[in-house]
Amino acid sequence: MDYIQVSLGLDVPEEARDYASERIGSLDFFAPCRVDFAWVSLTSDRTVIHAHARFDLKWDEVQAYAEAGTATEAIDLLRERLRRQLVSLRLTTVS
Secondary structure, three states: OOOEEEEEOOOOOOHHHHHHHHHHHHHHHHOOOOEEEEEEEEEEOOOOEEEEEEEEEOOOEEEEEEEEOOHHHHHHHHHHHHHHHHHHHHHHHHO
16 A cells, blocks of 8 residues: 555654554555555554554545554554454445
């Protein structure tokens, strides 16, 4: 997925950008149609990393939110929530 924007808040390590791009960017495989745009935001309140993502598809929008103690944990939770939504959307689109 070449069209993913990742924004980082204060106290979020820079390496989280690449990890998010790689993990979230690979989800276009599960989408029922082309992902027009993907956006990921990682913020921190010093104890918790908050991860929010939005995929804009042709006729739909998929959003997910997760939080965890580390950026990698939050991104992995976010990825799983997005994946489930995309698979579900794909199944309803095919039916």
